[in-house]
Amino acid sequence: MTEKKYPHHKVTGPDGAEFVVTPMEDYYCQERPQVQKSSNAVIEKFYNWARANSLWIVGFGTGCGAIEMRPLRTPRFDAYRYGVNWRATPRQSNLFIISGYLSVKTLKRVIRVYEQMQSPKYVLGLGSCTINGGMYWDSYNTIKRLDHYIPVDAYIPGCMPRPEALLDGFEELKKIIIAGEANGANLYAENFDWYKANQKKIIKNWDMPDYSW
Amino acid sequence: MKTLLTNLKKRHDITASKLQRNNELFVTVPNNQAVSLVTYLRDHEGFSHLVILSAVDWLEEEVFQLTYLLNNPELKQDIGVRTLVDRNEPVMESIHHLWEHSATYQRELFEMFGISFPTSPRMEEPFILEGWDGPPPYRRDFDTLKYAEETYFPRPGRTTNDVAAYMKEKLYPEDDND
Numbered sequence: 501m502t503e504k505k506y507p508h509h510k511v512t513g514p515d516g517a518e519f520v521v522t523p524m525e526d527y528y529c530q531e532r533p534q535v536q537k538s539s540n541a542v543i544e545k546f547y548n549w550a551r552a553n554s555l556w557i558v559g560f561g562t563g564c565g566a567i568e569m570r571p572l573r574t575p576r577f578d579a580y581r582y583g584v585n586w587r588a589t590p591r592q593s594n595l596f597i598i599s600g601y602l603s604v605k606t607l608k609r610v611i612r613v614y615e616q617m618q619s620p621k622y623v624l625g626l627g628s629c630t631i632n633g634g635m636y637w638d639s640y641n642t643i644k645r646l647d648h649y650i651p652v653d654a655y656i657p658g659c660m661p662r663p664e665a666l667l668d669g670f671e672e673l674k675k676i677i678i679a680g681e682a683n684g685a686n687l688y689a690e691n692f693d694w695y696k697a698n699q700k701k702i703i704k705n706w707d708m709p710d711y712s713w
Numbered sequence: 714m715k716t717l718l719t720n721l722k723k724r725h726d727i728t729a730s731k732l733q734r735n736n737e738l739f740v741t742v743p744n745n746q747a748v749s750l751v752t753y754l755r756d757h758e759g760f761s762h763l764v765i766l767s768a769v770d771w772l773e774e775e776v777f778q779l780t781y782l783l784n785n786p787e788l789k790q791d792i793g794v795r796t797l798v799d800r801n802e803p804v805m806e807s808i809h810h811l812w813e814h815s816a817t818y819q820r821e822l823f824e825m826f827g828i829s830f831p832t833s834p835r836m837e838e839p840f841i842l843e844g845w846d847g848p849p850p851y852r853r854d855f856d857t858l859k860y861a862e863e864t865y866f867p868r869p870g871r872t873t874n875d876v877a878a879y880m881k882e883k884l885y886p887e888d889d890n891d
Binding site for chain 1: 845
C-alpha cells in the first residue's frame, strides 16, 4: 500500500549528486515509541512542576469544541496567564485538546499529530463526545471512546463545556502532572500494540507508517 | 410558474406536480426524461443554477427519489425536478456536462446511497468516507446503531432517558400519572 502512495524517487542534491529517497524509510522513523523513565525522582518532580506551568496546545481543532478555545485567547478569559499557549505545530506542543466529536477520518490525523508530539505529552478530552460518543452515540463514523485510541489524561464533560470549564480542566491537568500521574506517552508506548489494534480496527485504509515519531 | 407548468406538460410526461410556493414548483418525471427536462429548463427557461442534487431512500417502495433543485436567478424562482430510480439497480444518467459541480453531488450520492452515475468524473474515488467498506450508510436498511455498537467500543453505563417522562419528573415531580 505504502509503495504506491510513497514511491521511491531520485533527488538531486545542491552539489549535483543524485540519490534515491525511500520515503517510508528516509522520512519516517521505523522505531517503536520508547518508555521514558527518569532516574532521579527529585529532578522529575521539579520537571513536572515546570511542565505543568507551561502547557502548549497544538493548534488542531478536531470538532465543534474548538470554538471554545478562541474565547480563551481573548482578554476576557486570558488563558495565557496560566502558562497556556497555542502553537502551530505538534513539535512545539505538549498538550493536545481533542475538542469534541472525532470522525474516523479525523482520528487518523489525530493519531499522526499525537505521535509527532514530543514526550511528555498530555491529552485533554473536551466534551461528551470524547467520553462516550455524546450525541453521536449511534453515528456510523464517530468514535465513542477516545481512550481506546490514544491515552487521555483528563476529560472535561459537557456539550459544549464553557471556556471556564476548560480553564478548570487546565487546573486539573496541572494537578495531575505535578502529582506525576500524567504518563500518557509512556502508556502509549507500553500498550502500543493494543492501541494500534484498536486504531486499525476502524481506520480501514491505513496508508501511513505504524509510528510517525 | 403555472404557465411554466402547462408549458412543461406539453413537452414531458409530468406524472405529479406541486406548487409549493408562488415561486417554487416541484415536478416528477419518469427516469429517462429527467435529464432532458433539466437541460430544457437550463437552456430555455433560465434555470441556470443547480442548487442541489439530493436523494431520498423510499425503502418500502424500493425506489430512490432524486431531486434536482434548479434556480432562476433573474425571476427568483426555484424548480425541483424529481425522478425515481430503481433501488435494486440504482443507476442514473449523469448531468456533469450541464453543471460541472454536479459531479461532486454525484460522488456523494454514490458513496452515501450507492446510486451510480456512469461517466461522472472521479466517481469511484473515496469522497467523504475514507476506506469505508460497509454498505452505503445513508440507505435506510443500514443499521447505524448496530454498526456503531459493534465498531466503536461503547462505554458501559451510558443511559438514555425518555425526554418527556424525564422532564415531567424533573419539573413537576408532585404530579402523578394522569
